[in-house]
Amino acid sequence: MTAAQRPAERPLFGELPGDISVSFEFFPPKTEKMEAQLWDAITQLAPLAPGFVSVTYGAGGSTRERTHATVSRLVRETDLVPAAHLTCVGASRGEIDEIADQYWEAGVRHIVALRGDPPPADGGKFVPHPEGYTCAADLVEGLKARHDFDISVAAYPEVHPEALSAQADLDNLKRKIDAGASRAITQFFFSTDAYFRFLDKALAAGITAPILPGIMPVTSFAAIRRMSGNTEIPGWLESMFEGLDERPGPRALVAAVAAADLCKRLYDGGVRDFHFYTLNKAEQTYAICQLLGLRPKPVIGEIAA
Template identity: 50%
Template structure:
């Protein structure tokens, strides 16, 4: 038996032991949801549907599909959402932004979703293209518009470490409160890597009178270098201990995956012990890590 094979067996045994320990610590039933993005190639589409098929067995509360600020990507999102709904029966929630569409177009999109039995939407402002003026609508306006068109189940975004464009923390909390007052059903947080970051944010929301559910967004990390770049753009702090854990793993994807799964498992365990019952996973269209973490939450295929 080679050293590499022995190492794989050792890490697999460690991971299984961690899973069993975490399962024992979960004290209540939990709910999960998963986020995907539209594939750009046929190979990526196959990966997406393989992931959807596998994660469907965990009976998520809903799955969401993102899109960028252009009509081509938006159309792919619409098609995928309708396919997920018709082929799997799962609750499918498209992302909808108001950055690149008029009020009339947004109402047409909402009506089309309603007529196709799509009743859940993730309502976002969207990223403002560089050099362009402020948008004509914001996420709060979009929530109001959707509620006028139908009794949609609406998720919005929350930022435990403050939105990059927010002038201060209080402004960010005020915006979140306005989205709930406009009719949002829940907020899904930006990803984070310290459970205390989310718990402190939740406490601040309560003090502001924000009573809606705040669902933590969990990003299992498989590509650390990409994460660091993305975190820098989204105002997400990457702790020093994460840098140390991933050192020397550039050419070792198996170890990176085990580290990423373990970090996420530890976070959901702590959050669950603090009363969090729902978790939203940013899957990056791959099922392995999210599936393993859900296993640690006690979820089983049905």
């Protein structure tokens, strides 16, 4: 092979300046073992200086107390900015307002406001509480009227499964932004084209707030299929994970590479803000951030596990 035929010495992730911002999502633990895993992940990821870390809220408000406990501990024991998920499901306006007041009093200033998923007992169909908030836009408006929260909302590049149409879904996002949300965070996706087309449509609709891409490393391909909704799973991705169901080590490595490649393509398209669905595991998310050039910063004090 002649010199002219040799590929250029340009690694895919070489010389990235690390000029990105990140945020991380965690879920509240159910057991002491899971709590230890959560705080180990937080400890490992904190040096990457995330803009915020969000804590999820189970279907029907099923993790309300555990979400509040996790967020409160983040406030007490870390310098991280916690963002508490809050939904419309299964509670009156008064109950939700009381929860919002408790968060404000605890020092929480960032809320991820969602309509929320109904509990399985409701057959998967959302029915507003007779005295509750009717939708996420209604919730955003109520929260902003109560306190000056920084509010994030959800966005769906490949359309929410329950939306009447792509346009109706986009209109709903605009209502949430117009009600006072500061940014949107997307459902996970695997197509950069879908994300960038969505950004173009959002901008054309008058939505100028940031829309952060939600990145989900594939820890279980079967789980991704269950959670995908309207998200397209490309054939090449399925091929990458073929035969790895019982091989967690190689599967984790492949997942990190696949997610890092997605982030690099987004980066090449101008994206500098990334939101990672960590599933309370640090290794893959940390590796992806490392490949994108992000380096840890000194952490003041320690987080007790």
